[in-house]
Amino acid sequence: MPAKTYHHPDLRNTLLEAAVALIGEVGPRGFTLREVARRAGVSHNAPYRHFDSRDDLLLAVALEGFERLTERMQKTLAPGKTPIERLELCGCGYVDFAMGWPNHLQVMFDLAPAPHTHGQRQSHDHVGENAFLVLLNCIKAAQAAGDLPAGDPMPLALTAWSLVHGIAKLGIGGNLQLDRKATIAFTHRAAQTLFGGMAKKITTVAESRPAPGAAHAKVKNEL
Amino acid sequence: MPAKTYHHPDLRNTLLEAAVALIGEVGPRGFTLREVARRAGVSHNAPYRHFDSRDDLLLAVALEGFERLTERMQKTLAPGKTPIERLELCGCGYVDFAMGWPNHLQVMFDLAPAPHTHGQRQSHDHVGENAFLVLLNCIKAAQAAGDLPAGDPMPLALTAWSLVHGIAKLGIGGNLQLDRKATIAFTHRAAQTLFGGMAKKITTVAESRPAPGAAHAKVKNEL
DNA sequence: GACTCAATGTTGCTCTTGTCAACATATTCT
């Protein structure tokens, strides 16, 4: 009889699933290529037939994460009635994902190539694009409904993303001292506050600039 | 003559400085205890006399980072005239630090113990406390000046921190597609928007709640 | 001053990991 099995059915996927599970358990620091192989029941070098390197596998995990994130946001925002409400819920979905899979989020965002290599980066950016588009579309819808000021939606989207991402990261790190549920409630209130500030600009523009040239200039020139 | 030197003057500090420099160059992933030792001109095991482990050294690096961050924020906010302006500048200082020492920030926040061990964590939290207090005091001053609504300043501070931290992390990761200067300018505008939204609550409260029970309840029960 | 002792460095392991190279088997195409 033949001693070894060789040929695994869809090993690539098996490895990916094992990797996702392992990341969830031990985080990026404890993550090891050999352990993934072990869990998939193959030799320590089998993964190299499907992934270029450890980082390449991690990148695949990140990609999977962005898909999950996109789904989560879409599912969470669905029940919202008004555009602005859907926008808020979209942010809540982001944080909900983060609190549910903190290690996954870390892989998605903190796997960055230390020296900003603009070559490789492109593909990684592209991965998260769909998730960002969900947010961007919510912003556009809110603009169309008159809930947010018209104009380039990008700055608004990036600001909203920043707020939500910050809550997610700090929440994960325990810096907010809130559990998952409370963190999401907090996100909802924070989003309302931010969007309130954005909306303000169309109604009361004058108030935004107390002293047109004071520290405003300083911040651009001195830093 | 004696062949070896032994006894190093203040090796602990030398190691720390080497570690900080190394982190700046190669990031947490490329960081290696042995390379630190090499740069300090000692054997690969010398660091163990001053730090329990690799992670312990990294923690010291993080601590050093929080001190720098605190200084940076204080220095940046100083020229601000009004409380609200100082608050904005405080956030800009945070982002400025992040863009200047991205790897350092990563060590400070993403070194987290994957499973939330509430034992060890305490000390790490304590480290960043001073930096947070700078922000908190700015918030309180703005409240006292009537620029922000009175009441518990914590939610306001945490929201502001989240926004700024999010900008910092996304900026570092290249997700904002802005250089350091533009990122800080962006931070300034985002902060103005957020604080505008916070201030709004004291003047026009009614508008904040479009549909008191719609998806609001959903977000608390379903997630 | 000689002796003891703790602090601090050093060398030399062991174990684990990422990755490369060489080899074996399975599949596909002709």
Add this chain to the structure above:
DNA sequence: AGAATATGTTGACAAGAGCAACATTGAGTC
């Protein structure tokens, strides 16, 4: 069937974390 390719396997190697045993220094202490 036979060749070429894809996919796994075993067996190296270098590098790093951390442990243990040894060496040197400096501070007391008699």
